[in-house]
Amino acid sequence: MKKFYLTVFAAITFLVSQFATAQQSNNSKYQIGQKVEAYNVGWYKATVIEIGSGDYAGYIKVHYDDYSSASDQYLAANNIRLPKSAATENYGTGPRKGRYTILSYGRGNPLTLGYFDLNNGKYTYYDAGINPIGKGTYLYDAGSKQVVWQSGPLKDYGATAGFKVEREGKTHSIRLKYTTYGFNSTDSKN
Numbered sequence: 001m002k003k004f005y006l007t008v009f010a011a012i013t014f015l016v017s018q019f020a021t022a023q024q025s026n027n028s029k030y031q032i033g034q035k036v037e038a039y040n041v042g043w044y045k046a047t048v049i050e051i052g053s054g055d056y057a058g059y060i061k062v063h064y065d066d067y068s069s070a071s072d073q074y075l076a077a078n079n080i081r082l083p084k085s086a087a088t089e090n091y092g093t094g095p096r097k098g099r100y101t102i103l104s105y106g107r108g109n110p111l112t113l114g115y116f117d118l119n120n121g122k123y124t125y126y127d128a129g130i131n132p133i134g135k136g137t138y139l140y141d142a143g144s145k146q147v148v149w150q151s152g153p154l155k156d157y158g159a160t161a162g163f164k165v166e167r168e169g170k171t172h173s174i175r176l177k178y179t180t181y182g183f184n185s186t187d188s189k190n
Helices: 004-026 151-156
Strands: 035-042 041-053 061-065 073-076 099-104 111-119 120-126 132-141 144-148 160-166 171-177 181-186
Touching: 035 061, 035 073, 041 160, 099 171, 111 181, 120 151, 132 151, 144 151, 151 171
Parallel strands: none
Antiparallel strands: 035 041, 041 061, 061 073, 099 111, 099 181, 111 120, 120 132, 132 144, 144 160, 160 171, 171 181
């Protein structure tokens, strides 16, 4: 009987090791510290911070770049991909003309603070009800990838704002404050 239990134990140990090896091979595409893109409503730049095990086997924990650790989360491997080539991210021309939605990210869902329209060095700023608040001027500095608010109400957010091209050029984002961004996306109706 003792030999039977040892054989069963050996078989179970073998199966567990094979399962663990399969799980590792499923996740071997990603390593801790690796830069990836993670899907959460849209594709965002992220960093792998943990390979899931136990109840999280088959999942990968990511930290979203430019967000607090409160946003870290486990995702299935099919919601993570290797970053696309930066060649599609054209920073030379600056933020595209059109409507940007201002979203503030705190706790919970993002809050829409208002909108602004960019048009060849000039902008119009609107409240959340799309009522005009004011107008101003801006410049784009391609070297530093920053929008410089020269005048008007957006200058209250700070004299400069970081600019990013994301999702293969579909989204242009302008960081107004630490948790406040203006987004212009080719797949939105704004």
